[in-house]
Amino acid sequence: MPTRVITAVRRRALRWALRHRESPVPDVTTLRKLPDAATFPIRRDGIHPVPELAASHRQGPVTHLTSLLGMDVWLVTGHAEAREVLADVGHCSNDMRHLLGERRRTAAEGIGGLGMTDPPEHTRLRGLLTPEFTKRRLARLAETIDATVEDCLDDLERRGPEVDLVPHFGFAVPFQVICDLLGLPDVDREAFHALGTARFDMSQGGAGAFGAATQSREFLIDAVARQRAEPEDGLIGELLREHGDDIDDVELGGLADxxxxxxxxxxxxxxxxxxxxxxQHPREWGLLRHGAPADVDAVCEELLRLLCPVQVAFPRFVKTGFELGGRDIAEGDVVVVSLAAANRDPSVVTDPDDFTLRGGRNRHLAFGHGLHRCVGAELARMELRAALTGLARRFPDLAPAPNADVVFRELSVVHSIDSMPVRLQAAA
Known part of the structure; x- marks a missing residue:
């Protein structure tokens, strides 16, 4: 029997099961391993996507990636097609609760927040957050961010002359900023760092990621419950004071998460x-020290385009069939958008694998697009500008530590470096 017929039968059987609930519902939280052939969108060679991603794009902007749990999974690598599907709420849904099986779950094990909800629920929740992330509101955080950066730079200097930049700067700055923003008390940083890394680790399929997500949400749901009686300064307390009667602990915990x-x-x-x-680019490193604000912005935007740490967007689950990039996408299929590939689409960016400040390279999708675009994009930009300029000005001769390796993550939705020893000052 032809493969396409088998796939069609599997798909129809899955839809029937979901409608009638007389067969076990697929449970992605028990998935222990992704098909090896389907992992290349979240693999990298250093900072660059593996060659298979570009090869997929050469076949077309939309290609069949794999079949999983009876569903056809499509990979989008084209920039225009990525924007199209990320903005499409008519054909696509972000809600994946139909893939959580039938096991009874705790509140922390559920799916929610902005990333995995659809209108009108998403509209209501985003409406609570958006006013807190406007440029005007975030401007009040500038001084706090600068102070946090200086504290971390002081800590680096105390630890020098050689230090691992990842835990003591890369992680320390945004962790402290977000704790201050949310109004969280001191938490175990090491434990939460590990949870964050595990949250995006796909080496164990969905099982490990969902387990880490549950632990993180449990902490934040508890934090909301404690603050409901006595709200702290910060985002959680502010939302409780303004909207406490309109949102429960689980919903707000999911937003905070x-x-x-x-x-x-x-x-x-x-x-x-x-x-x-x-x-590896001393000219741009120098611009962080001496350049105008527009120069700093250009450096940061090109880094966002090139590096795009969030490699793929939240999966889209197809509600009604439609055409995308010349392919027929059917009801029940899954669409995965490679943000990293879209940012390197050669039809949009010349020499896409190069780091350069040539014009026309800021149309990136590092923060997503459409309804689910990252609500904290401007905060992320503020942190990136403040941290990189602060580091460049304090340690202009910063360089890789001798005989030290840079350790990259191997299979993670959020690509990163786990260890990067540096020398803070020029060798004597």
Missing amino acids: GVFLGGYETSASMLAMGVHVLQ
């Missing part, structure tokens, strides 16, 4: 990988 995770893990990745790239 999204802000917390997106606010430190991705920013930590950008800082570590950004420094790694800039060590």
